[in-house]
Amino acid sequence: MSTLTIRRLLIDLESPVSRHWFAGDPFRTAFFNALSMSFPVGEQFFIDSVRQGLAALPREAQAQWRGEVQGFIGQEATHRHIHALFNAQIEKHGLHNDWAPRARERLKQLEGLDPRHALGVTAANEHFTAILAEWLLGHPDLLQAVEPRLQTLWLWHSAEEVEHKSTAFDLYRALGGNEAWRRIWFRRVTLIFLLDTLRQTLHNLKRDRTLWRWHTFMSALQFFFSRTGLVRKTFKPWRAYLRPDFHPSQLGSPLSEHWLQANAAQFALIDRPVKPSLRC
Numbered sequence: 001m002s003t004l005t006i007r008r009l010l011i012d013l014e015s016p017v018s019r020h021w022f023a024g025d026p027f028r029t030a031f032f033n034a035l036s037m038s039f040p041v042g043e044q045f046f047i048d049s050v051r052q053g054l055a056a057l058p059r060e061a062q063a064q065w066r067g068e069v070q071g072f073i074g075q076e077a078t079h080r081h082i083h084a085l086f087n088a089q090i091e092k093h094g095l096h097n098d099w100a101p102r103a104r105e106r107l108k109q110l111e112g113l114d115p116r117h118a119l120g121v122t123a124a125n126e127h128f129t130a131i132l133a134e135w136l137l138g139h140p141d142l143l144q145a146v147e148p149r150l151q152t153l154w155l156w157h158s159a160e161e162v163e164h165k166s167t168a169f170d171l172y173r174a175l176g177g178n179e180a181w182r183r184i185w186f187r188r189v190t191l192i193f194l195l196d197t198l199r200q201t202l203h204n205l206k207r208d209r210t211l212w213r214w215h216t217f218m219s220a221l222q223f224f225f226s227r228t229g230l231v232r233k234t235f236k237p238w239r240a241y242l243r244p245d246f247h248p249s250q251l252g253s254p255l256s257e258h259w260l261q262a263n264a265a266q267f268a269l270i271d272r273p274v275k276p277s278l279r280c
Contacts, residue, residue, distance in 0.1 A: 002068050002071070002164070002166065002167070003067065003068070003071065004068060004071025004072055004074070004075055004163060004164050004167075005071065005075075005163075005269060006071060006074035006075055006078065006269070006270040007075075007078065007156070007160070007267035007268065007269060007270065008078060008267055008268045008269075008270050009078065009082055009152070009153065009156055009266065009267050010265075010266055010267055010268060011149040011152055011153060011266070012149060013082065013085040013086055013089060013149075013153075014085075016089060016092065017086065017089040017090055017150070018147075019093050019208070021146065021147065021150055022146055022150075023143075023144075023145035023146055024145070025219050026205065026208055026210035026213070026215075026216055026219070027201075027205065027210075027215075027216045027219040027220045027223065028219060028223060029204075029208075030201050030204035030205045030208060030210075031197070031201045031220075031223070032154070033090050033095060033201075033204050034099065034197055034200035034201040034203075034204055035197065036083045036086050036087055036090070037087055037095075037097040037099050037100060037200055038099045038100065038103060038196065038197075038200070039079060039080060039083040039087075040080045040083055040084045040087065040100065041099075041100045041103045041104050041107075042103065042125065043076045043077070043079050043080035043083075044080060045103075045107050045118070045121075045122070046072075046076050046122045046125065046126070046168065047072075047073050047076050047077060047080075048118070049115065049118035049119050049121070049122045049168065050069055050072055050073065050119070050122065050167060050168055050171060051069065051073060052115040052118065053069075053115050053116075053118075053119045053168075053171045053172070053175060054066065054069045054171070055115075056115045056175055057171075057174060057175065061174065065171065065174070068167055069167070069171070071164070072164050072167045072168075074270065075160045075163070075164055076164075078270075079157055079160070082153065082157070083157075086153065093207075093208070094207050094208075095204055095207050095208070096203070096207065097200075098199070098200060098203055099196050099199070099200040102196070103196070106192070115175070116172060116175050116176070116177040116181070117181070117185070119168050119171055119172040119175065119177065120172055120177060120181055120182055120184075120185035120186075121185050121189055122168040123168040123169040123172050123182065123185075123186075124182075124185050124186040124188075124189035124190070124241070125189055125193070126161070126164075126165050126167075126168050126169065126248075127165070127169075127186070127238075127241050127248065128189070128190075128193055128238075129161040129165075130161050130162055130165035130248060130251070130252070131234045131237040131238060131251070132158070132161075132230070132234065133157070133158030133159070133161040133162050133256070134158075134162060134237070134251070134252060134253065134255065134256075135230060135233050135234055136154060136155065136158045137155065137158050137159065137162070137253075137255040137256060137259055138233075138253070138255055139228055139233075140155070143155070152263065152266050155259055155263070156259075156263070156266065156267065158256070158259075159255075159256040159257075159259045159260050160256075162252055162255070162256035163256055163260075165248045165252070166247070166248040166249055169247070169248050179244055183241075183242055186241050186242065190238075237251050
């Protein structure tokens with residue numbers, strides 16, 4: 001089992017966040033704001049699914065998994081808390097979070113089902129966040145003009161997503177989750193995630209009154225499809241999830257570990273897990 005460290009980020013999110021905090025770029029700001037809006041609900045769902053998966057294991061196996069699951073829960077709970085604070089700041093710009101209530105209603109459909117379904121959804125989402133995280137960590141120039149505290153926020157979150165990317169996947173397999181359903185959930189999550197991200201990003205741009213600007217369109221085009229763009233750099237690792245022999249450990253680099261070591265002054269270690277029942 002993996003050992004996952006729980007960290008408390010030492011940044012100020014009580015101070016205002018500028019309207020176009022992502023280097024003055026309305027599109028990139030709107031895109032990352034949209035992602036952040038999904039995190040509190042999403043992280044709570046991941047916490048619940050992994051906790052329920054642990055409870056479904058045979059008693060003798062639970063002891064082997066408990067430490068990793070507690071670390072996963074602690075990391076996700078801190079992400080949920082930090083992004084709730086960040087979201088409270090960007091809401092002051094007149095943005096409205098339509099994604100969270102929609103996701104909350106959709107996730108209710110999984111209530112009462114075999115816990116492997118929720119774990120399959122969680123593992124798929126964790127793959128998305130892990131490949132996005134690797135891309136961010138591998139292209140630090142993207143955040144170069146972003147104020148330091150928000151650089152730290154996104155890179156810290158990225159580093160921890162890479163760190164715990166295998167937990168839900170391995171727990172799904174430990175419970176006997178089959179490969180067909182793993183791929184089915186991944187395809188469904190891909191469609192839902194992309195549509196929700198697009199919908200909230202466009203909504204953010206509309207509220208910001210920057211949706212129909214030529215610069216917004218060009219920024220989006222470059223962000224996704226340039227030589228180092230998000231789509232071009234993450235398509236292969238996205239597709240890898242569909243291989244029958246796939247495991248999250250097959251992808252990745254030492255970037256997460258290096259960032260955490262180099263930025264240890266930006267967070268404090270937490271000795272005990274954050275209680276998953278605490279909601280922001």
